[in-house]
Amino acid sequence: MSDDNVTPMMAQYLEIKGRYREALLFYRMGDFYEMFFDDAVAAAEALDIALTKRGKHLGQDIAMCGVPVHSAEGYLLSLIRKGFRVAIAEQMEDPAEAKKRGSKSVVARDVVRLVTPGTLTEDTLLEARRNNYLAAFGEVRGDCALAWCDISTGELRVVPCPLPRLGMELARLMPKELLLAEGGFTPEDMAVAVTPLARSAFDSTGAERRLCDLFGVGSLEGFGSFGRAEISAMGALIDYLDLTQRGKLPLLQPPQRENPGGVVQIDAATRRNLEITASLSGGREGSLLSVMDRTLTAGGGRLLERRLSAPSRDGEVIGRRLQSVRFLVEQSRLRDDLRAMLRRVPDIDRALSRLSLDRGGPRDLAAIRGGVQAAAGLRDLLTASGAVPDLLLQSGCDLGGHEGLADLLERALVAEPPLLARDGGLIATGYDTELDEVRQLRDEGRGVIARMQAEFIEQTGISSLKIKHNNVLGYFVDVTTTHADRMLSPPLSETFIHRQTTAGQVRFTTVALSEIETRILNAGNHAQEIEKRHFTALRKAVLERAAALAQTARALAEIDLAAALADLAISENWCEPRIDSSRAFRVEGGRHPVVERALRRQGGGFIANDCDLSAGDKAAIWLLTGPNMAGKSTFLRQNALIALLAQAGSFVPASEAHIGLVSQLFSRVGASDDLARGRSTFMVEMVETAAILHQADDRALVILDEIGRGTATWDGLSIAWATLEHLHEVNRCRALFATHYHEMTALAGKLEGVENATVAVKEWEGDVIFLHEIRKGAADRSYGVQVAKLAGLPDAVIERARSVLELLESGERSGAGSRLALIDDLPLFRTAPAQPRIAAPKPSEVEARLREVLPDQLTPLEALALVYELKGRINP
Template identity: 70%
Template sequence: MTDQPTPMMAQYLAIREANPGALLFYRMGDFYEMFFDDAVAAAAALDIALTKRGTHQGQPIPMCGVPVHAAESYLLTLIRKGFRVAIAEQMEDPAEARKRGSKSVVARDVVRLVTPGTLTEESLLEARRHNFLAAWAQVRDDAALAWVDISTGALRVAPCPLPRLAPELARHAPRELLALDGSRLDDIAHEAGAALTELSAASFDSTAAVRRLGDLYGVGTLDGFGQFSRAELSAMGAIADYLALTQRGRMPRLSPPVRESGAGVMQIDAATRRNLELTQALSGGREGSLLSAIDRTVTAAGARLLERRVSAPSRDLALIHRRQQAVAVLVEDSRLTARLRESLAAVPDMDRALSRLGLDRGGPRDLAAIRAGLTAAERIAAMLAGAEGLLAEVAGDLVGHQALTGLLDQALVAEPPLLARDGGFVAAGFDAELDETRALRDEGRGVIARMQADYAAETGISSLKIKHNNVLGYFIETTATHAEKMLAPPLNARFIHRQTTASQIRFTTVELSELETRILNARDRALELERAVFARLLAAVLDQSARIGQTARALAEIDVAAAFADLATGEGWTRPIVDDSRAFVVEGGRHPVVERALKRKGEPFVANDCALTEGQTPAIWLLTGPNMAGKSTFLRQNALIAVLAQAGGFVPAARAHVGLVTQLFSRVGAADDLARGRSTFMVEMVETAAILNQADAGALVILDEIGRGTATWDGLSIAWAVLEHLHGANRCRALFATHYHEMTQLAAKLEGVENATVAVREWEGEVVFLHEVRKGAADRSYGVQVARLAGLPPAVVERAREILDALEAGARDGAARPAALIDDLPLFRAAPPPPPAAPARESVVEARLRDIDPDRLTPREALDLVYELAALGRD
């Protein structure tokens, strides 16, 4: 016979069954407890103790727990490890439950489902990065991707056929992807680093989506937001449905949905983002990426906006020019830029504070953040008086909050506490009744102190104290040594015994109990009044949430412009010309990340020119030269200059003219994908195929060492054909680096192809890398010299040189096959190790030194010996 679960355990099991797929944080007093398999998984993930509590069906129940006050740090660990967490809170006071009977269980329910894409707490989020929740939907032949950051309220949607899904996910880097159950997007989600959550077809119903979105925004029709396809409605509806599920009815404040078009931004696929390290380095962190090298923003919202600009450079020429003009104005007025940046540094993250307040997870500090941000916005607006263009437009969004900031100034203390339930955040003089209640509460403390002194004098016990705890309330405490005196007449008639511990004895009196009632009533009343003030201030802020969000976006725009200006001034960057031509001309171009690293070492960066233009100059450069000479750096720096130019910033060059780049493709570096059974060469070919199948005439393509992962003649053939296809079919601008010197003859055959090389110099058998890109072709690759620099054993280097000389001599003589040349090499074996050197003949100096005992030399004899040895050495 199996044992029946206790009422509490029965409640736990019912809640657990209603929330499958998530760990259940079950609130018990000051702890969140976990049981059964949840406890086993959580204890392992959090490295906390696994204990037991009671039995179920004859087996001990595994249990672990985390303190409520430290729960956020544990949540962060669990979310990062891929868990979802359902938080079940106590929905009533335990005292209320006891009124129903001694065995009644406190009512509990899940108030929130915490998932990677639905985080709002400051401690769970990266301040300078978005935390996107994305949803992909397909309705017949139409598909769309929607994405939202509930911590800031931004909701976007765009058409997205399945082939575009991976590049779009790489661009947005969502933490969680919603998809229809059975959609088989596991690999795509994993590649993007997103947790995949599959939902039923009901969540993606496009008709229901109209109703869900209407309820979310409080409108009867979505026409005021624009026209959306059924797939776009389906994706946004799935997000709304999932938010209702995870937030348990407390829907976040979302901005109206914005429909984006893929034609509005430069198209960059996942491989190119990875190769160029736009927002994340190949090592996995932010350091070493383009974003880390250029990010001089001073606000969290500005940093997030900059990341979006780098991830999706614009193709709107008018918008690019407006952004450039704003940067140019601030470059010309460095004093204004410095003042703006100083004021911006005081701007808190209003977007996320507003989101927490809207979800009823905010506190007094979030109200203070809104106050500080709006106050700074007024100062910044005054600094931009008389500005033109983009700066004038955004400055207009900074003003008009005087009534709200005045209210918050009057109501809040300078540095309020984190939680409203702690009280103490309402400023004195704001609410008369609250001031009176506080006076009574605070006066009670003084009365307690006077009462303690009176009792000490009355009893003759100087160590007597009046203390307070949550169990006994106020009580009189003396040490156990005074127990006999306190319990004997006449004191026992006045002091009522309450509790005895090992070292103390505790009492109360009638007047102390009456005073406690008055003080507790005043304390509770003060907290009640402060909560009412908080509700009033919250309503005032949420009523202005749309305008506050607009101000927050304007501040982020100014921050990015000022950061670009500070970067341009400090690093000597220039404003590029961006137009609708096919030009790509860079004079004195530099790689921003590499230059930054070299500067830290005190080393200079060698700048180089690039010219890919129709007409007199070619559209493709065929780049040759040895490894380590800087070919990959040159390729990448030009791609990054295109990104920065269309992101609206200045660029690391003496001059730049960038014809609008519609697509950016990069195939640089080598990596395998063993999880999918792909070798390094297979990955290279897949990425190259993607470029050749997609690149249009407006694309910029950089390719490095195509065909090097297979046999020499196979690789040369593939590289040759790829270059011809880029030239004849894609007709795009390209930088093509290769070690196949045979390809340099294509410059004479294909119009628009020109040879360039990275210069080196040989000095006494050593190769010196000059890192200069010049017109012309390299005569060799200097691979053997680079191998020697890498530390290969001398015997291997010499053998390699011997084989290379034979192969080159055979090639000059017209040999048909490399194999024939190899067969002629002596025995085709590695050179034997050099014989041991013969013992050297002992010199006169060495013989003299062997006969000397240093310990017996006087200082004078040692000096004479030095002169003697010097003479012997000259002889």
């Protein structure tokens, strides 16, 4: 700024950039957003676009790059995904207004929005079937809370959250951005963009005032009882939204306080191992959610993900959800009719959000129209269906009351509105008499232009004469330069007034053409002004009913989810689980939904298995042994998923299921390291196991696979043994414990709540056949060598492994000391003298003859003769 040669435009840019140093600045210049200096360098690299330069600043070239305004959303998405924040500076006035202040005046610009990962609203930047949460963690005098909102749907929630629980809650919500107070704790191992805010943003007194102002109330007590930490976290959200949206706050629903004990506790490791909403590769495909999602609306899809991420612990809530699914399973005609109508339901929540932020367009109004029309039809279907369950009945009631709005939007909007209001053509003919008259004048003017062109052709005798239009000259008569002399000479020069000459064209106007141009332009501009006024009025009418529309959107999602789960239950042969407050866990014919889908696609079938972990006041643990690849991990996971599905309010993949409410779900399955944090596979395993042993209560369901395998045999066995004893004696929970340590099967005779179970296999001619069937009892071997053979290890290695195994097993039967002695005697474990190389045998006559044969050149008769020849060489 100290350079005397700084242009006014660059001075303006630097002033705006100084206020948004942490973000890339999209600086609007006509039809492009331009970036300069370091912003340009960073953006050009991130977007893979050309980096140029424009002028100099302080003696250095100014780096520059830009993106077109009409396609900016795609570039924004790329930048946001790569961790950038973007400040969008728009032109706040027409360039013509700026010129009135002087020829060198700069068009006024200012930032209208700060785009961050947690504040997206555009459909092109969002996943339609997934919430985009912005979260804030507040702490007041030792009390902590986590608040989150999705400004694209208006959801606002808060839950008390001690710091040790924060990771678990973030794993459940998967927010795109987390707000933390500056100078507070430093988060570790959180896959979320962290944004520090000044501590003043978390001040609970100021936060309460901001919340009351936002919702237009004198006190928050009407929404529930909130602690100071909860108010602090919610206030930080509102403060940040006010900052990023530049005062245009989104349409948020009243805050809802969640009961921390109201949902099943599932930590991040368990979510990852069970692949609930994302597979181990990180994508949606292959997850439980991908297999279950038969919802037909975006809102229903988001609701399904929330239910699977946070299964309820309230038996009454679960019962109402299951009752709705059962009703639609039984009422197949109603279910099909509902689903046919749900296919036409647009995303009301996100259309409302964009309209509230003044980012909406005519198609958002059309989405509201389509949504309320479909809601009316769905309500009629439900009310005509007799004894409807309470949850569906309440949802049906929430669908009504929009008749006036539906009629208004139906009369006002065309069937297929344009994307932007400024494009015009959004208001239907017949809605406004004045608009119809102006449009008629505009359209008739175009007809007049066509007739005038025909008259000019006849008058001049120039058949190539055209009447054209551009933004500089307006309407003009266009002829080629070959006719210039005739047009510039009397008598034509008395009618046609010369305007412009170009390389190949000469352009003229006439008094009559100027008059009709004025009429047409006035009519067109007038029509746009009227349509803009109507759009504003319709937007206001929609926002006046925003609360009721949000309620309707929630009801539509609830109906969609119930119908989708019913459709899934029928087509996949799932059963309704029995849910109660006991400590029962009995599953007959249980299946893993994801594995079953994959096997079906391959033309195979899934072997169903039973599981009974029912317990009174003691632990109930199955100790599962058997070979790798036999299905132990699948069995463990499927039972955990059945419990999760049941408490999410879904039917389950089994022939029968009785689930006593599960408070916590823990899983330690699979092997992985954490190199970024310096943790080996074994350390990760031990950390996850420690979390389970410290947290699991007597209503938890725990699945553990191969505890202790990452260290020496005796160390691993000791750890696994002690872990099982702790689960039985201290945690007293329901658990499935898979292991290769067959020595542990002795615990079934010592611990009352432990039973042995094994995966059945069949040996056939030295190979192993996996039956994938769980039976009571213990396995006597692991079949590791057979599995290695299936994996494709060389035959020599397999045979050598068999020999070593036989010697080791014979030593084990003779005692540990004998086994160690045998190991010392094995060539594998000692240095052997060099063996003489055995010469390879010479090839037989048959082999030599076969090497000479070219099969593709043999006729059938020659091939038959060759077989007889070879047979003769073997048996001369």
